[in-house]
Amino acid sequence: MSQSPILRRCVACKKVLDRKYLLRVTRDFQNGVVLYGGMGRSAYVCRTESCLEEAWKRKRLQKALRCNVCSSVFNMLQKQLNTCIDSDTEA
Numbered sequence: 578m579s580q581s582p583i584l585r586r587c588v589a590c591k592k593v594l595d596r597k598y599l600l601r602v603t604r605d606f607q608n609g610v611v612l613y614g615g616m617g618r619s620a621y622v623c624r625t626e627s628c629l630e631e632a633w634k635r636k637r638l639q640k641a642l643r644c645n646v647c648s649s650v651f652n653m654l655q656k657q658l659n660t661c662i663d664s665d666t667e668a
């Protein structure tokens with residue numbers, strides 16, 4: 578069985594990658610901006626410091642989601658980034 582990857586575009590560098598390599602931010606219609614889960618408009622960003630920084634500085638997520646994204650969301654993304662790097666080197 579072949580499973581074709583779900584491709585999404587990073588809001589910062591515009592690279593198209595398999596969704597599993599990206600961090601997802603969703604503007605949930607009830608809960609506002611959430612990471613993972615949620616229903617509504619989504620934006621994706623690479624699991625890299627540079628893309629996160631770019632997304633934050635240039636308000637790429639805000640533009641993609643068409644709403645305000647507070648810094649706590651970016652803090653959470655940054656934490657995700659760190660945990661992902663840890664789990665990758667674990668093997």
Ligand SMILES: [Zn+2]
Binds near residue numbers: 587591623
């Ligand atoms: Zn990127």
